[in-house]
Amino acid sequence: MGRPPCCDKIGVKKGPWTPEEDIILVSYIQQHGPGNWRAVPSNTGLLRCSKSCRLRWTNYLRPGIKRGNFTEHEEKMIIHLQALLGNRWAAIASYLPERTDNDIKNYWNTHLRKKLKKLQGNDENSTTSSSSQSNFSKGQWERRLQTDIHMAKKALCDALSLDKSDHSPANPIIPILAQQPVQGSSSYASSAENISKLLQNWMKNSPKPSQLSRADSENSQSSFNNNLSIGSGSGSSLSPSEGTISATTPEGFDSLFSESCNAFTPENNAIFPVESKPNLNAENEFLFQVESKSSLEESQVPLTLLEKWLFDDAINAPAQEELMGIGMGLGLSANFF
DNA sequence: AAGGGCACCAACCGCCCCCAA
DNA sequence: CTTGGGGGCGGTTGGTGCCCT
Numbered sequence A: 001m002g003r004p005p006c007c008d009k010i011g012v013k014k015g016p017w018t019p020e021e022d023i024i025l026v027s028y029i030q031q032h033g034p035g036n037w038r039a040v041p042s043n044t045g046l047l048r049c050s051k052s053c054r055l056r057w058t059n060y061l062r063p064g065i066k067r068g069n070f071t072e073h074e075e076k077m078i079i080h081l082q083a084l085l086g087n088r089w090a091a092i093a094s095y096l097p098e099r100t101d102n103d104i105k106n107y108w109n110t111h112l113r114k115k116l117k118k119l120q121g122n123d124e125n126s127t128t129s130s131s132s133q134s135n136f137s138k139g140q141w142e143r144r145l146q147t148d149i150h151m152a153k154k155a156l157c158d159a160l161s162l163d164k165s166d167h168s169p170a171n172p173i174i175p176i177l178a179q180q181p182v183q184g185s186s187s188y189a190s191s192a193e194n195i196s197k198l199l200q201n202w203m204k205n206s207p208k209p210s211q212l213s214r215a216d217s218e219n220s221q222s223s224f225n226n227n228l229s230i231g232s233g234s235g236s237s238l239s240p241s242e243g244t245i246s247a248t249t250p251e252g253f254d255s256l257f258s259e260s261c262n263a264f265t266p267e268n269n270a271i272f273p274v275e276s277k278p279n280l281n282a283e284n285e286f287l288f289q290v291e292s293k294s295s296l297e298e299s300q301v302p303l304t305l306l307e308k309w310l311f312d313d314a315i316n317a318p319a320q321e322e323l324m325g326i327g328m329g330l331g332l333s334a335n336f337f
Numbered sequence B: 001a002a003g004g005g006c007a008c009c010a011a012c013c014g015c016c017c018c019c020a021a
Numbered sequence C: 001c002t003t004g005g006g007g008g009c010g011g012t013t014g015g016t017g018c019c020c021t
Helices: A019-032 A039-044 A050-061 A072-085 A089-095 A101-126 A132-138 A140-165 A173-179 A191-202 A220-237 A250-262 A282-299 A303-315 A318-324 A327-336
Strands: none
Touching: A019 A039, A019 A050, A039 A050, A050 A101, A072 A089, A072 A101, A089 A101
């Protein structure tokens, strides 16, 4: 390629992350907090690019990430937001705090775009929208402007909701999501799964069945939590001599994952509620303050209010749509379900 | 049963922005 | 004001598993 890669070091490892690498990265971030990614490879000994470490953390290892099938509600949100914002996945992801931009982007590219294309094909049979493409490019900057407005709204909402966040255990988004069970079994590979596999390999004894069968549910979130409980239960048996992470504290790792993910369950309807993490040590507390803060803050955004804004926009949008050339997308999203 | 095609998704690449020096 | 480095973001790719013939 033209430009040398950001990490032109010889011996930088590429490709899928191993559970060992995951644990090293997680334990480092647990101790130091996310950020200063440049220092991560050198400090951890990981033969990975700093960007790769950051990406791995933000898209995969970070607590509070919801993985697996998208709900119908989330689909609607994504379709609508994509129509409004275009392919600004980070902005879209800010409305779906539990989803990463990469996840949303992948889901759009693999599922939603095809669906919409299909519907668009059907739609074109009845109505011709030949000018939409030209209008689309014309409205790029308007859409960007609108994004900024949305982000400003969100920031304002964040600021307002933050004051109450400590006193409002129930998160508005969670009941919505919790009420909609994740359809089908999850075939995704979560970080917990990888790490639990590693832990299982480390463990000479098989994991306790009681820990594995906490809920024999098809719900992906449940499987997520179950896998974490595997790691949780085995944490005390994780001997530094058996692994490569002598610098890490098994208990810390244990509590990191068990707390972070057990805290996010349909049962308690909250992401990392303060009341539900009684045994956090100082390190974990630091991590939660630093890392979970963003997701916590974002999750405090009253989604119903955001949705109201969004759909108000849709209602008030005819003039804008004409200007921005996205009427087609909105129309499709309206007829989508 | 085998292999070719397809779908999915984790991860990489490169551009851009921001900020500190 | 300039510049260089770090981090964010969006597009794209490559690997893997599933499905169909």
